[in-house]
Amino acid sequence: MADKLVFIGTIETPYARIEDCPRNIDSAGPLCRLRIEERFVPGLLGLEAGQSILILYWLGGGDRSVLRMNSRKSGDYAGVFALRTPNRPNPIGAAVLPIESIDESGVTVRGLDCISGTPLLDIKPAIQAERSIPQER
């Protein structure tokens, strides 16, 4: 078993309920805030507006037992490791988005697909072609 994770902050989005969330990440979507817990703020040093980041977050509410399901996009029956569904053994979501702005309490991006209050796990600088990618889940 894995060690425990810590939440480094919280994601604020316009979406209060899972039903309200868009199906796709959209770098032209509404502003979303990665609010960083004060004790982790020093870890932001060096990130800059315009830079793209890989965001890892905690996808609560999914089904942890399902291993195959129908794709929402194609309708195909597939394994969860071949899909971006939040229904998967580990509830970790991933998105690559450019930084709109950054200040002492966190980072603003556009177009995340999760409910407001989603716990934030990690920010990594996106590398090469990871950059500025609209993504689907």
Add this chain to the structure above:
Amino acid sequence: MADKLVFIGTIETPYARIEDCPRNIDSAGPLCRLRIEERFVPGLLGLEAGQSILILYWLGGGDRSVLRMNSRKSGDYAGVFALRTPNRPNPIGAAVLPIESIDESGVTVRGLDCISGTPLLDIKPAIQAERSIPQER
């Protein structure tokens, strides 16, 4: 606090010690095996050779308390969220690599940067420009 994670398998690489690991992920590197636990194998349905996947894995051995350090690449002093270092609050590594081959016990890729025995957390289909990206950590 987060729920617990489960390990869906183990990554087999040529590297027994952290000191042996390459600094960068390299899609032309040596073969590495994502050995999937039998109970999670049904989740692979639909993945195919040639397709690129986002691999999430458990980066043991890092320093969980450090928030700023010098970049191994540039030498710059930066926050861990601006670096790909395994020294970060949550030990989750990420790589995007194409599938070399796939069979009933797992997936083969090239050029992961972790030690053999690294726990595997997730496989997601890589999307758009995530595909076929050599990555650094």
